[in-house]
Amino acid sequence: MNPDFSLITYLNERKALVDRALDDYLPGDKNEPPVIFQAVRYSLLAGGKRIRPILCLAAAEAIGGDAEAAMPAACALEMIHTYSLIHDDLPAMDNDDYRRGRPTLHKVFGEDIAILAGDALLTEAFHLLADRKRMPGIPTDRLLDVAREIAEAAGYRGMVGGQVQDIRAEGEKVGLETLYAIHRRKTGALLRVSLRAGAILAGAGDEALADLSDYGGKIGLAFQIADDILNVEGDPALLGKGTGSDAARGKITFPALLGIEASRARAEELVTEAVSSLAPFDDGAAPLRAIARYILERRS
Amino acid sequence: MNPDFSLITYLNERKALVDRALDDYLPGDKNEPPVIFQAVRYSLLAGGKRIRPILCLAAAEAIGGDAEAAMPAACALEMIHTYSLIHDDLPAMDNDDYRRGRPTLHKVFGEDIAILAGDALLTEAFHLLADRKRMPGIPTDRLLDVAREIAEAAGYRGMVGGQVQDIRAEGEKVGLETLYAIHRRKTGALLRVSLRAGAILAGAGDEALADLSDYGGKIGLAFQIADDILNVEGDPALLGKGTGSDAARGKITFPALLGIEASRARAEELVTEAVSSLAPFDDGAAPLRAIARYILERRS
Numbered sequence: 001m002n003p004d005f006s007l008i009t010y011l012n013e014r015k016a017l018v019d020r021a022l023d024d025y026l027p028g029d030k031n032e033p034p035v036i037f038q039a040v041r042y043s044l045l046a047g048g049k050r051i052r053p054i055l056c057l058a059a060a061e062a063i064g065g066d067a068e069a070a071m072p073a074a075c076a077l078e079m080i081h082t083y084s085l086i087h088d089d090l091p092a093m094d095n096d097d098y099r100r101g102r103p104t105l106h107k108v109f110g111e112d113i114a115i116l117a118g119d120a121l122l123t124e125a126f127h128l129l130a131d132r133k134r135m136p137g138i139p140t141d142r143l144l145d146v147a148r149e150i151a152e153a154a155g156y157r158g159m160v161g162g163q164v165q166d167i168r169a170e171g172e173k174v175g176l177e178t179l180y181a182i183h184r185r186k187t188g189a190l191l192r193v194s195l196r197a198g199a200i201l202a203g204a205g206d207e208a209l210a211d212l213s214d215y216g217g218k219i220g221l222a223f224q225i226a227d228d229i230l231n232v233e234g235d236p237a238l239l240g241k242g243t244g245s246d247a248a249r250g251k252i253t254f255p256a257l258l259g260i261e262a263s264r265a266r267a268e269e270l271v272t273e274a275v276s277s278l279a280p281f282d283d284g285a286a287p288l289r290a291i292a293r294y295i296l297e298r299r300s
Numbered sequence: 301m302n303p304d305f306s307l308i309t310y311l312n313e314r315k316a317l318v319d320r321a322l323d324d325y326l327p328g329d330k331n332e333p334p335v336i337f338q339a340v341r342y343s344l345l346a347g348g349k350r351i352r353p354i355l356c357l358a359a360a361e362a363i364g365g366d367a368e369a370a371m372p373a374a375c376a377l378e379m380i381h382t383y384s385l386i387h388d389d390l391p392a393m394d395n396d397d398y399r400r401g402r403p404t405l406h407k408v409f410g411e412d413i414a415i416l417a418g419d420a421l422l423t424e425a426f427h428l429l430a431d432r433k434r435m436p437g438i439p440t441d442r443l444l445d446v447a448r449e450i451a452e453a454a455g456y457r458g459m460v461g462g463q464v465q466d467i468r469a470e471g472e473k474v475g476l477e478t479l480y481a482i483h484r485r486k487t488g489a490l491l492r493v494s495l496r497a498g499a500i501l502a503g504a505g506d507e508a509l510a511d512l513s514d515y516g517g518k519i520g521l522a523f524q525i526a527d528d529i530l531n532v533e534g535d536p537a538l539l540g541k542g543t544g545s546d547a548a549r550g551k552i553t554f555p556a557l558l559g560i561e562a563s564r565a566r567a568e569e570l571v572t573e574a575v576s577s578l579a580p581f582d583d584g585a586a587p588l589r590a591i592a593r594y595i596l597e598r599r600s
Contacts, residue, residue, distance in 0.1 A: 027456065027457070033467065035462055035464060036456050036460065036464045037456070040456070051456045069529050083419075087415055087416075087419060090415065091416060092410075092411035092412045093412050093415065095457035108455075110392075111392035112392045112393050112467055113464065113467075115387055115390065115392060116387075116420075116460050116463055116464055117454075117465075118457050119383075119387060119419075119422065119424070120456040120460045120461075120462050122419065122422055122423065123422065123451050123454050123455035123456075123460065124424040124451070124452045124455050124456065126429075126447060127448055127451035127452055127455060128428075129426075129430075130429075130444045130445075130447035130448035130451060131444075131446075131448055132441065132444045132445075132448075140440035140441055140443075140444055141440055142434065143431075143444055144430045144431075144432045144440055144442075144443055145432075147426060147429075147430035147447065148427055148431050148432075149431060151423050151424070151426045151427035152427055155419075155423035155424050156327065156336050156337070156340070156420040156423075157423065160336065160416050160419050160420045160423065161336055161420075163416055164335060164413065166418055169415075197530060218376065222556050247393075255461065275395060277305055296414065
């Protein structure tokens with residue numbers, strides 16, 4: 001690995017590129033009703049870590065492709081992630097008042113606008129994915145395959161299905177296998193498809209695609225376990241939201257089932273396995289290797 | 301026009317084809333969490349008129365294409381329409397208890413599941429639109445263009461934007477121009493793109509596409525005016541929902557602004573103009589001509 005590679009610099013640079021692209025993709029037509037744009041911008045430009053778009057760009061790079069060419073897909077993934085947060089925060093769902101250190105969208109704009117802003121972001125994601133003029137060098141078959149895979153990962157086979165399972169499991173006695181199954185869909189599917197999307201757009205072969213999917217599945221679970229641990233012992237000031245909320249809500253988490261130490265050990269194991277999946281790749285996969293290790297170190 | 305053409309027979313046959321296709325497209329994987337499938341089926345298979353899919357198929361036919369080849373896009377349009385009804389019915393939006401003669405989805409499954417079922421249907425629509433294996437004979441450029449246009453019509457530039465404008469206009473003093481603008485987006489954009497989608501998939505040239513768009517815009521408005529009139533003087537038993545709800549809610553409608561008679565006259569004018577847009581087409585457009593006229597006669 002290149003000894004000069006700094007993950008923090010890399011993440012900051014990529015985040016800045018993604019933030020600028022998201023800003024560019026958001027509508028500027030002055031005839032549109034301003035409130036929906038304000039709402040969409042409030043949530044989308046609230047300063048997330050942009051982990052899904054960064055994984056998408058990094059996967060394209062690992063294949064030897066041009067990361068920037070995958071930017072529309074990368075931004076579509078962030079829009080889908082943001083819409084899911086908006087809807088999850090609603091009173092009928094998790095009823096959260098704060099997100100990323102600011103009042104949640106429905107607290108500021110009302111529930112009706114929050115529902116519609118989520119709908120708008122989800123729809124706009126597919127608008128971007130289908131916009132072949134924005135990705136002129138990429139064969140249209142690949143664009144369709146990426147849109148289809150992202151829809152599969154975001155819908156009832158993936159994220160939405162996992163969210164339903166999670167809601168129905170609250171307050172129930174749930175075993176470890178069910179918890180894995182919930183997270184593979186609720187958070188894992190979108191993280192995994194972020195890698196697949198970047199790789200498909202860059203023209204990955206079947207083996208490289210399988211390796212990156214494997215990496216994505218593993219870091220998806222590791223990420224969720226790390227999140228659960230942060231909810232127990234993280235710093236609310238760094239997280240931008242309260243801790244202990246999972247336990248208060250009777251939510252099933254990895255620390256609740258395994259204890260903190262075993263959860264941490266499982267996350268470490270998953271990260272090691274994820275890095276092993278990248279063995280066939282050259283230095284182009286250095287960011288992906290570093291991101292996997294970073295999951296265990298992050299504080300927010 | 302073929303004197304033997306019966307619109308009622310045509311609509312019933314097409315509705316049956318669409319219903320069967322929707323049933324086929326819905327997931328059958330027994331490992332999925334059943335509640336989300338039950339919810340999606342409850343709303344999607346509740347027996348709507350399937351006007352958007354029928355327009356999509358009829359537009360493909362008017363171009364001389366194979367109507368059945370456009371079936372996935374036709375069903376995607378119905379999924380988007382159904383998701384919009386589910387979200388519109390929510391307590392935070394219109395707070396409706398009945399839809400198509402049955403309790404609304406959130407009354408049966410809860411608000412959280414209703415939000416997620418809407419999200420799932422919207423996502424699944426794009427899954428269908430991006431599934432090139434389901435539309436094997438159609439160039440992938442066309443598939444992408446249709447997905448992009450539908451996203452544009454359904455999102456903040458179209459349906460969602462119109463819904464936001466409509467919510468913000470409730471209880472406000474609104475003029476006729478604003479009312480037209482709201483409906484062009486809230487209901488008109490999706491009806492119009494239903495025609496464009498079928499036409500693009502069938503390989504329409506620019507002129508034919510413009511004529512069908514024009515037709516779609518006109519019948520979209522006529523349809524909305526007819527809907528407003530039905531809400532004033534329709535038969536609740538036929539409609540499957542109460543009447544007078546618009547007035548009770550202080551909703552701006554065409555009858556409220558123009559009176560019933562002038563509203564009816566405007567709808568008739570729009571239908572005449574819509575039929576004129578189809579002048580260049582041969583008998584393949586007979587169903588579209590008949591559908592336009594039917595808008596003025598429908599009772600539910």
